[in-house]
Amino acid sequence: MSRLMIPKTYKLYLNGAFVRSESGRSYKVSDDNGIFVANVAMASRKDAREAVVAARVAFAGWSGASAYNRGQVLYRIAELMEGRREQFVEEVYRAEGGGKEAAASQVEGAIDTWVWYAGWADKYAQVAGNANPVSGPYFNLSVPEPTGVVATIAGRRPCLLSLVSLIAPALVSGNTVVAFPSQAHPLPALSLSEVLATSDVPKGVVNILSGSPAEIAPWLASHADVNALDLTGAEDLNWIELQMSAAETLKRIIPPETAAWAAWRSLDRILAFTEIKTIWHTKSVI
Amino acid sequence: MIACADEKDVDAAVAAARRAYETVWSKLSGTDRGKYLFRIARLIQERSRELAVAESLDNGKPIKESRDVDLPLVAAWFFYYAGWADKLDHAGLGLDPQPLGVTAQVIPWNFPLLMLAWKIAPALTAGNTVVLKPAESTSLTALLFAEIVQQADLPPGVINIITGGGDTGRLLVQHPDVNKVAFTGSTVVGREIARAVAGTQKKLTLELGGKGANIVFDDAPLDQAIEGIVNGIFFNQGHVCCAGSRLLVQEGIHDDVIERLKHRLSTLRLGDPLDKNTDIGAINSAKQLARIEALSSAGEAEGAVRWSVPCRLPPKGYWFPPTLFTGVSTHHAIAREEIFGPVLSVLTFRTPEEAIAKANNTPYGLSAGIWSDKGSRILAVADKLRAGVIWANTFNRFDPASPFGGYKESGYGREGGRHGLLAYLQPRTWTGDGPVGQRGTVKMSSVKPVKPVERSRKAARKA
Numbered sequence: 001m002s003r004l005m006i007p008k009t010y011k012l013y014l015n016g017a018f019v020r021s022e023s024g025r026s027y028k029v030s031d032d033n034g035i036f037v038a039n040v041a042m043a044s045r046k047d048a049r050e051a052v053v054a055a056r057v058a059f060a061g062w063s064g065a066s067a068y069n070r071g072q073v074l075y076r077i078a079e080l081m082e083g084r085r086e087q088f089v090e091e092v093y094r095a096e097g098g099g100k101e102a103a104a105s106q107v108e109g110a111i112d113t114w115v116w117y118a119g120w121a122d123k124y125a126q127v128a129g130n131a132n133p134v135s136g137p138y139f140n141l142s143v144p145e146p147t148g149v150v151a152t153i154a155g156r157r158p159c160l161l162s163l164v165s166l167i168a169p170a171l172v173s174g175n176t177v178v179a180f181p182s183q184a185h186p187l188p189a190l191s192l193s194e195v196l197a198t199s200d201v202p203k204g205v206v207n208i209l210s211g212s213p214a215e216i217a218p219w220l221a222s223h224a225d226v227n228a229l230d231l232t233g234a235e236d237l238n239w240i241e242l243q244m245s246a247a248e249t250l251k252r253i254i255p256p257e258t259a260a261w262a263a264w265r266s267l268d269r270i271l272a273f274t275e276i277k278t279i280w281h282t283k284s285v286i
Numbered sequence: 287m288i289a290c291a292d293e294k295d296v297d298a299a300v301a302a303a304r305r306a307y308e309t310v311w312s313k314l315s316g317t318d319r320g321k322y323l324f325r326i327a328r329l330i331q332e333r334s335r336e337l338a339v340a341e342s343l344d345n346g347k348p349i350k351e352s353r354d355v356d357l358p359l360v361a362a363w364f365f366y367y368a369g370w371a372d373k374l375d376h377a378g379l380g381l382d383p384q385p386l387g388v389t390a391q392v393i394p395w396n397f398p399l400l401m402l403a404w405k406i407a408p409a410l411t412a413g414n415t416v417v418l419k420p421a422e423s424t425s426l427t428a429l430l431f432a433e434i435v436q437q438a439d440l441p442p443g444v445i446n447i448i449t450g451g452g453d454t455g456r457l458l459v460q461h462p463d464v465n466k467v468a469f470t471g472s473t474v475v476g477r478e479i480a481r482a483v484a485g486t487q488k489k490l491t492l493e494l495g496g497k498g499a500n501i502v503f504d505d506a507p508l509d510q511a512i513e514g515i516v517n518g519i520f521f522n523q524g525h526v527c528c529a530g531s532r533l534l535v536q537e538g539i540h541d542d543v544i545e546r547l548k549h550r551l552s553t554l555r556l557g558d559p560l561d562k563n564t565d566i567g568a569i570n571s572a573k574q575l576a577r578i579e580a581l582s583s584a585g586e587a588e589g590a591v592r593w594s595v596p597c598r599l600p601p602k603g604y605w606f607p608p609t610l611f612t613g614v615s616t617h618h619a620i621a622r623e624e625i626f627g628p629v630l631s632v633l634t635f636r637t638p639e640e641a642i643a644k645a646n647n648t649p650y651g652l653s654a655g656i657w658s659d660k661g662s663r664i665l666a667v668a669d670k671l672r673a674g675v676i677w678a679n680t681f682n683r684f685d686p687a688s689p690f691g692g693y694k695e696s697g698y699g700r701e702g703g704r705h706g707l708l709a710y711l712q713p714r715t716w717t718g719d720g721p722v723g724q725r726g727t728v729k730m731s732s733v734k735p736v737k738p739v740e741r742s743r744k745a746a747r748k749a
Contacts, residue, residue: 127378130703130704132685132689132703133687134683134685134688135362135685135687136685138680140687140688142688142703148694224649240485243485244485247478247481247484248477248481249649249695250476250477250494252698255485268713275674276674276689276691276700276705277668277673278674278675278676278688278690279676279678280675280677280678280680280683280688281679281680282680
């Protein structure tokens with residue numbers, strides 16, 4: 001007699017915990033053939049606000065951690081994803097169809113993306129910052145720092161790779177993230193949150209909300225405590241409206257059009273959510 | 287009377303800039319672009335006295351400042367960026383970075399010619415052409431600059447100066463054939479511009495308001511700190527976006543600092559901007575004076591204690607005496623809103639943590655100052671301040687090599703230095719296995735083909 005399998009309950013990943021939406025809402029997720037797979041939590045506006053609070057609280061610790069430490073934590077995510085490679089391949093394949101090979105290639109791409117960005121954590125500041133030869137007795141240095149709380153809308157496909165490609169570069173410099181994965185294919189992202197929860201990523205640094213970005217993104221765009229908006233995967237939304245709303249608080253924005261610098265792995269993605277701080281210090285005249 | 291550019295004028299200016307971009311400027315070698323900028327720098331030096339006088343006449347700032355600060359920096363800005371023109375491969379965007387195209391630049395009235403230099407020099411060196419609109423109340427030096435552009439024999443259309451008010455600026459920023467918008471001014475207008483460019487492919491940099499904290503620890507070198515505080519808020523009548531308008535003093539030295547400040551402020555000379563002994567000039571406009579007066583009244587109404595230098599104000603013109611408020615709380619309007627005038631709000635703190643929390647307690651993030659004799663403390667506090675420019679044991683220093691710009695609602699993008707150059711360039715898109723890796727970009731099967739913004743716009747126009 002074959003064993004009856006145990007289906008997983010997919011929840012939101014909010015402030016390091018797996019929770020149902022406070023609204024009690026859920027929605028059906030189907031596989032590529034339209035067959036029911038799971039009910040997942042449907043995040044509400046209040047869930048999004050709580051995620052922003054969690055991300056803000058986590059910001060000081062994550063941005064204050066050493067760059068070496070952040071790099072190690074990101075590498076740890078790759079290690080744990082590798083360990084659950086088969087599960088991710090299966091989930092991506094069920095979600096997107098298109099053959100196991102394509103799914104495997106996407107998962108490997110996602111894992112390697114973490115490794116690539118992990119290595120940047122203690123290097124990007126050397127590339128993006130510099131000493132400035134000002135006229136006068138001053139020590140003058142420009143360094144990049146994380147922007148703050150980043151709200152991210154990931155694309156539909158590739159559902160896992162697109163999410164990883166958006167949140168990894170934001171994390172490199174010390175930003176914290178509130179992310180909406182693909183609404184139609186959220187399961188790989190929600191499994192990723194299990195990896196994040198066990199990878200020494202401090203709670204609140206990444207928050208993953210399944211649900212309708214069309215419904216919730218406007219609240220994030222206008223939220224005064226969100227510093228940046230990554231709209232790379234928001235092609236299907238009214239992203240111009242979101243951008244206009246974000247203008248009220250002068251958020252940093254990556255619009256959905258795939259400009260040259262918005263390639264999946266790029267230093268520019270790291271720098272898009274950093275601020276250059278320039279420090280002048282007097283030198284005594286000897 | 288100065289002309290007010292209407293829609294037709296803006297169209298004509300943008301068309302001229304487009305023509306100059308496509309036929310001349312984008313085809314010129316970097317070396318030649320640089321030579322034009324060097325020429326401009328020299329011409330500014332040659333005519334700096336005339337320009338300084340015009341600036342003080344127009345803006346009301348003391349001639350001492352326009353002569354010794356504004357004009358030397360204007361020339362330095364052109365010199366600095368002139369040298370970049372043939373070295374763009376080293377700017378950090380990979381080989382052969384590309385200009386953006388036609389840039390629309392709108393600048394404020396507080397440093398008219400200096401803001402023009404901050405905008406035009408990097409734009410031109412990167413290979414862009416320019417349509418610039420100076421502030422309505424301070425257009426004179428921009429028009430004199432146009433003459434310098436002619437003397438430098440720049441190809442027609444590379445630089446276009448249009449005058450007018452907010453409506454002209456709006457037309458320029460919203461013009462469909464503009465590739466890049468650069469604005470310095472109020473956060474209110476900055477928001478409006480950010481909304482206006484939403485959904486377009488225009489690149490945007492904004493340098494907006496501030497409410498800079500100037501933090502004085504009890505071990506600070508007090509004589510220097512007093513000079514720095516005064517320079518931080520009373521330089522240019524406080525019409526400075528990065529002004530140190532919130533003084534955070536450690537509790538134990540509060541009374542001493544206030545007493546010294548009052549003494550020092552009483553020695554400042556307020557009056558005729560063209561008198562070289564004048565320290566404090568005129569407020570730029572009736573409108574600005576009304577705003578300063580309204581916020582100062584609000585400060586008193588909310589319970590802060592006002593002290594103004596007991597000096598005689600000239601009978602004619604717009605004047606406001608150097609003023610400080612003590613007993614200010616973080617919730618007071620004078621501690622939150624940008625006054626943009628010679629008004630200092632004084633708050634106290636006990637611990638470094640409290641100083642940092644208070645300094646960061648603002649939607650702005652442009653500048654901050656730290657005064658202390660302890661280097662390790664300065665560096666630790668500087669790390670935690672959310673502001674784009676931090677001055678330690680100094681204030682209001684500017685240099686073309688040094689990036690300037692804000693965090694949070696003080697805007698985005700940098701002006702000055704290598705970082706300022708990046709606001710006017712885009713990486714060249716490489717295909718195949720060529721130089722892509724040099725920019726740290728990994729080609730993946732899932733990546734969509736990408737086009738540089740400027741090129742896709744050209745294609746759209748041709749279609």
